[in-house]
Amino acid sequence: MSHVPVFFPPGARIAVLTCEPVGVLDYLAPEGGVRQGQLVLVPLGPRRVLGLVWAEGTGDFDLAKLRAVSKVLDAEPFAPGFLDFLTRAAEYTLTPLPLMLRMATRAPDIDQPPAARRIIVPGSGVVPRVTEARTRVMAVMAEHGGASFAASELAQLAGVGSSVVKGLVGTGTLAEIEAPRDLPYPALDPGRPGKALDGDQQAASDRLRGAVRGGAYGTTLLRGVTGSGKTEVYLEAVAECLAQGRQALVLLPEIALSAEFLDRVEARFGARPGEWHSGITRTERRRLWHMAGRGQVGLVVGARSALFLPFRDLGLIVVDEEHDGSYKQEDVVYYSARDMAVLRASIARAQVVLASATPSLESWVNAAAGKYARLDLRSRYGEADLPQMAAIDLRAEAMESGRWISPTLAAAVTARLEKGEQSLIFLNRRGFAPVTVCRACGEQIACHQCDARMVEHRFQNRLVCHQCGETRPIPTACPSCGVEGKLAPIGPGVERIAEEVAARFPEAKATVLSSDLFHSARALKETIAEISEGDTDIIIGTQIVAKGHNFPRLTLVGVVDADLGLQGADLRAAERSFQLMRQVAGRAGRISGAAPGVALLQTHQPDHAVIRAILSGQDEAFWDAEAAGRQAAGMPPYGRLAGIILSHPDLDVVSDFARHLAGLAAPLAEVGAELWGPAPAPIARVRGRHRMRMLIRAPRQAPLQAAISDWLRGVRLPANLRLSVDIDPQSF
Numbered sequence: 010m011s012h013v014p015v016f017f018p019p020g021a022r023i024a025v026l027t028c029e030p031v032g033v034l035d036y037l038a039p040e041g042g043v044r045q046g047q048l049v050l051v052p053l054g055p056r057r058v059l060g061l062v063w064a065e066g067t068g069d070f071d072l073a074k075l076r077a078v079s080k081v082l083d084a085e086p087f088a089p090g091f092l093d094f095l096t097r098a099a100e101y102t103l104t105p106l107p108l109m110l111r112m113a114t115r116a117p118d119i120d121q122p123p124a125a126r127r128i129i130v131p132g133s134g135v136v137p138r139v140t141e142a143r144t145r146v147m148a149v150m151a152e153h154g155g156a157s158f159a160a161s162e163l164a165q166l167a168g169v170g171s172s173v174v175k176g177l178v179g180t181g182t183l184a185e186i187e188a189p190r191d192l193p194y195p196a197l198d199p200g201r202p203g204k205a206l207d208g209d210q211q212a213a214s215d216r217l218r219g220a221v222r223g224g225a226y227g228t229t230l231l232r233g234v235t236g237s238g239k240t241e242v243y244l245e246a247v248a249e250c251l252a253q254g255r256q257a258l259v260l261l262p263e264i265a266l267s268a269e270f271l272d273r274v275e276a277r278f279g280a281r282p283g284e285w286h287s288g289i290t291r292t293e294r295r296r297l298w299h300m301a302g303r304g305q306v307g308l309v310v311g312a313r314s315a316l317f318l319p320f321r322d323l324g325l326i327v328v329d330e331e332h333d334g335s336y337k338q339e340d341v342v343y344y345s346a347r348d349m350a351v352l353r354a355s356i357a358r359a360q361v362v363l364a365s366a367t368p369s370l371e372s373w374v375n376a377a378a379g380k381y382a383r384l385d386l387r388s389r390y391g392e393a394d395l396p397q398m399a400a401i402d403l404r405a406e407a408m409e410s411g412r413w414i415s416p417t418l419a420a421a422v423t424a425r426l427e428k429g430e431q432s433l434i435f436l437n438r439r440g441f442a443p444v445t446v447c448r449a450c451g452e453q454i455a456c457h458q459c460d461a462r463m464v465e466h467r468f469q470n471r472l473v474c475h476q477c478g479e480t481r482p483i484p485t486a487c488p489s490c491g492v493e494g495k496l497a498p499i500g501p502g503v504e505r506i507a508e509e510v511a512a513r514f515p516e517a518k519a520t521v522l523s524s525d526l527f528h529s530a531r532a533l534k535e536t537i538a539e540i541s542e543g544d545t546d547i548i549i550g551t552q553i554v555a556k557g558h559n560f561p562r563l564t565l566v567g568v569v570d571a572d573l574g575l576q577g578a579d580l581r582a583a584e585r586s587f588q589l590m591r592q593v594a595g596r597a598g599r600i601s602g603a604a605p606g607v608a609l610l611q612t613h614q615p616d617h618a619v620i621r622a623i624l625s626g627q628d629e630a631f632w633d634a635e636a637a638g639r640q641a642a643g644m645p646p647y648g649r650l651a652g653i654i655l656s657h658p659d660l661d662v663v664s665d666f667a668r669h670l671a672g673l674a675a676p677l678a679e680v681g682a683e684l685w686g687p688a689p690a691p692i693a694r695v696r697g698r699h700r701m702r703m704l705i706r707a708p709r710q711a712p713l714q715a716a717i718s719d720w721l722r723g724v725r726l727p728a729n730l731r732l733s734v735d736i737d738p739q740s741f
């Protein structure tokens with residue numbers, strides 16, 4: 010382990026971690042000195058704020074004027090590599106360093122007093138008098154086996170009052186104990202045998218194990234269709250990492266953090282990993298954060314922000330479904346967890362595994378250029394075949410008005426119903442109808458706060474803005490002309506498809522899977538479990554069904570509108586649409602002994618390049634063609650892009666300032682970068698703030714970040730104007 014410098018009195022430079030970036034200030038160190046990477050409380054004006062020991066004091070200060078560090082917090086000092094990572098991540102994303110540090114330290118509420126924390130653990134386990142509420146509490150305990158929570162958190166997770174939990178403690182069914190500060194995670198046993206691997210899997214596993222053993226940095230793109238056994242392969246790399254005594258991190262798109270995955274880890278290693286996502290309790294968050302820092306959790310499975318945990322010695326980062334859009338954070342700090350994983354691993358001398366059936370074009374190009382290694386799993390594991398694909402040409406179908414399921418698709422669903430198999434009808438649009446129009450005056454109902462139409466959500470009986478979340482009751486009269494009874498929903502969302510399914514297949518049991526219909530991650534997981542058990546005939550779903558769930562009785566996938574993602578000015582539209590449809594189609598499996606699954610795409614343009622690529626299964630040809638197009642246009646991953654987003658409640662303020670800023674852009678031209686815009690952002694108003702965007706395109710090797718810093722340095726922002734820099738934006 011590397012040496013951590015200790016700074017003795019008098020001085021230490023402390024990075025002050027407040028919301029408004031203050032920077033690095035000098036303080037008097039306490040008697041015993043402080044170590045670099047240690048967290049402290051320091052006085053700042055009248056407040057005491059969180060700080061991080063950054064470096065030894067520079068000596069160039071007046072001792073009498075220095076204020077003293079108030080308190081050294083009880084947390085492991087950050088490993089030097091972690092500070093390097095945060096510094097470089099801040100430089101790359103053009104985030105002020107204090108903001109980056111704050112993001113990495115905010116999660117555990119480390120500056121809050123630890124209070125006497127008591128947690129609930131299993132007692133006798135026998136429930137003396139069974140009630141529904143008690144059963145729910147015990148189910149949560151079982152589901153989160155090994156996690157720790159306070160009584161109130163447990164009650165909240167179970168959706169019961171805390172008296173229910175207290176009652177169970179009273180009867181001895183549960184026990185409440187002082188939280189051991191250092192409750193380590195149960196050790197995972199990497200020596201347990203995994204599944205017997207097939208040829209491609211074994212070759213991939215050998216390569217990854219060897220790379221992990223080598224203890225150097227490297228990135229591998231692990232490609233294989235859904236069900237080809239990528240998870241089995243990267244669990245072997247995890248086993249090797251644990252056997253080396255290092256820590257491993259598996260990132261999943263949040264929604265795929267299912268109990269199913271945790272069960273698989275438990276089956277493989279005999280214990281559950283640490284879990285990190287928005288659904289875990291505060292107690293659990295603190296515990297995992299501290300244990301990661303002490304090296305006392307071997308494997309963490311988490312959503313993108315798990316990448317900013319202070320791991321002591323990270324040897325492997327897996328990014329599963331690496332192409333997934335949820336790895337990009339576009340709030341406060343703009344970053345791509347996939348790219349930051351590569352950065353972190355290169356500093357920590359760790360391996361990265363990017364797993365996907367449909368890699369991002371960036372990763373595909375990096376693998377083709379030899380920057381990443383590439384391993385392919387060529388077939389589905391075992392006998393399962395890929396689904397048969399076909400287009401349903403909507404121009405040739407006799408569609409009834411107000412219906413979106415074609416006769417051909419309906420017949421295929423009927424055939425599955427007769428065989429007792431499941432169908433999935435996919436439409437990537439939440440709600441009942443995307444537009445509500447007045448047939449008297451033509452008005453389309455829009456959000457007051459955003460440049461967006463209100464979407465009808467009939468199950469909730471409300472109109473909802475998908476930008477800001479504002480909702481209102483569905484009016485009976487047009488808000489513009491006042492005429493009654495003329496408002497009409499236009500176009501389908503999943504709820505409308507569900508209505509059509511209910512009308513056409515009244516005997517079938519249908520379930521709608523759409524993120525807005527579930528109040529908690531738990532409710533969603535329960536529904537997914539029910540579907541897996543075969544309790545549903547027809548699933549109607551948005552993109553949440555595309556991610557990582559295995560539904561063993563699902564043999565038909567119908568895509569209602571395969572053209573949905575193809576339009577639009579966004580250069581990434583084709584790539585995204587291809588990934589989504591390939592993933593969704595991959596849900597159709599084969600039931601052993603039966604015919605292969607079928608995926609049917611309803612489209613008006615069966616000759617579109619994306620549709621043809623999906624149908625023909627020529628994924629590589631598609632990526633190569635996309636890559637050639639991007640190269641010709643000098644767009645990512647061949648050229649570099651950054652976005653500048655400006656927002657202000659007053660349109661004149663933001664557009665005047667944008668023009669002013671564009672006038673100062675000489676430093677960009679000096680490095681060969683072009684400035685495009687300013688123009689209204691793709692969504693020109695959100696939550697009452699007008700938004701303008703500029704795009705900067707630079708050659709691959711240009712010092713883009715440095716040029717943007719030069720450009721923005723010393724610029725004074727008008728009051729209340731927000732400026733965000735988005736390096737490598739998702740849409741362009």
Ligand code: ADP
Nearest residue numbers: 204205206207234235236237238239240241390
């Ligand atoms: P992917 O991650 O590529 O979607 P998985 O690793 O989830 O694929 O594998 C798909 C299914 O096949 C899982 O149920 C998994 O347990 C099973 N499977 C994969 N490889 C093996 C193997 N070598 N032996 C037994 N079952 C396997």
Ligand code: ZN
Nearest residue numbers: 456459474477
């Ligand atoms: Zn809105």
